[in-house]
Amino acid sequence: xxxxxxxxxxxxxxxxxxxKAWQALRAGGPDFxxxxxxxxxxxxxxxxxxxxxxxxxxxxHALPVWPINLPHPPIAGxxxxxNAPAIIESxxxxxxxxxxxxxxxxxxxxxxxxxxxxxxxxxxxxxxFLAHLTAAQHPVMMLAAPALRVVPVSIHVSxxxxxALLSIDLIVDTARVxxxxxxxxxxxxxxxxxxxxxxxHAGENGAMGDEEQLIIAPAIAALRHMGIDAWGPVVPDAxxxxxxxxxxxxxxCMYHDQALIPLKALDRENGVNVTLGLPIIRTSPDHGTAFxxxxxGIASPASxxxxxxxxxxxxxxxxxx
Numbered sequence: 421x422x423x424x425x426x427x428x429x430x431x432x433x434x435x436x437x438x439x440k441a442w443q444a445l446r447a448g449g450p451d452f453x454x455x456x457x458x459x460x461x462x463x464x465x466x467x468x469x470x471x472x473x474x475x476x477x478x479x480x481h482a483l484p485v486w487p488i489n490l491p492h493p494p495i496a497g498x499x500x501x502x503n504a505p506a507i508i509e510s511x512x513x514x515x516x517x518x519x520x521x522x523x524x525x526x527x528x529x530x531x532x533x534x535x536x537x538x539x540x541x542x543x544x545x546x547x548x549f550l551a552h553l554t555a556a557q558h559p560v561m562m563l564a565a566p567a568l569r570v571v572p573v574s575i576h577v578s579x580x581x582x583x584a585l586l587s588i589d590l591i592v593d594t595a596r597v598x599x600x601x602x603x604x605x606x607x608x609x610x611x612x613x614x615x616x617x618x619x620x621h622a623g624e625n626g627a628m629g630d631e632e633q634l635i636i637a638p639a640i641a642a643l644r645h646m647g648i649d650a651w652g653p654v655v656p657d658a659x660x661x662x663x664x665x666x667x668x669x670x671x672x673c674m675y676h677d678q679a680l681i682p683l684k685a686l687d688r689e690n691g692v693n694v695t696l697g698l699p700i701i702r703t704s705p706d707h708g709t710a711f712x713x714x715x716x717g718i719a720s721p722a723s724x725x726x727x728x729x730x731x732x733x734x735x736x737x738x739x740x741x
Contacts, residue, residue: 421524422475422484423731424514427456428529429507430494432709433719435460438529440721441728442483450732451479452527455510457490472522488513496715499532504539507531511546515553518700525701525731526550529724530709533576544576547695550702560597560696562670563680563706564730565687568660569670570679571598571696582675586618586631591639595672599648601696602669605734614659614668615640615652616678622653636674660686689722692730701734703727 425441428434438454439461445451453475458466465482469475475484488510492502511531517523528546543549551559562571573594574582595613602611615636619629626633632653643650650672658664659671660682673679683691684706691706705723713719 421735422472422479422522423450423452423525423527423728423735424472424486424517424523425452425454425728426510426514426526426528427454427460427488427507428510429499429532429535429709429711430457430460430490430503431496431499432530432532432711432714434529434709435462436714436717436719437705437721437724439464439483440719441724442479444721444725445728446480449479450728451476451484452728453484453486453523455486455513456488457494457506458485458487460490460494461485472517486513486517497711499535499709499711501535501538504536504541507536508541508549511549512553515550515700519554524735525703527724527727527731528702528704530705530707532709532711546693546702546704547575550695550698554698554700556698558593558597558697560594560601562598562601562694562696563683563691564694565683565691565706565726567686568665568683570673570683571595571670572673572676572679574675576676579675579677583618583631586635586674588635588639588642591615591636591672592642595639595643595648595650596646597697598670598672599643599650601694605696605701605738606669607737608669610649611670612668613643613648613650614654614664614671615643615650616656616659616671616673617653618656618674620657622655631674689720690726691723692727694730694734701731701738703731703734 467482469484514526602608636653693704695702
């Protein structure tokens, strides 16, 4: 079934990598429809669609486009808050199509959050907005690549806020959603979860911080009581070696950068952002809008292609709870 690809910020590389992804995938799929301004696409044939049932047949010949016209022509590298409502509608429209069963998953191109905030966008990022649109109670952000899957317990907050938010319940809820998704979407019957420590040396028995003893270890005990194969707290600087990665299916990390830095260092090109805990499948390339190279024709579509392929795979293998 057709994937719904959002436009992202049209002043960034979203339109360019969408064109390149179609060129790479047109012969073998997965097929997708682009929700955005047709005028932002160049160098390929496009077809305007109002019914996604026609998209698969069109895809080998032209990129299907669900038109969302921009009020102001985008200028590469110069984001314009006046286009924010169209960017937001692209996301909301993709979710509606997927919730209605017309599309099999949502794949989102990168947005510039500051631009949307300037226009009154009330959500920290994609993850929180998608949770609002789908009434999800606990969305979880996973970054997935062939070499590693990571999940940060806190997402788009400052490091100071992340430490203040850290709790037994937050770790348990995040890990529980993650384990369920690995079973229902990846088909891993008994997922193995490595739980990172927070402090250097995982606290060194309290000498370098007591969060491991007071928060993380009790969360792990609660998860094991639920039947989830979780262990730790693992010393953070030892969690991402080749040998360590072979022992788990996902690393649960205590804050955003603890999770994303190793994944991007290992395999930025094939990293995919996956939102767990939603009633729909959502993936995204693991990079930003790249305003600095927008319009130059040099952006790599590799992460977007990986996101499209993963979304299609998860849609095929998904088991309903």
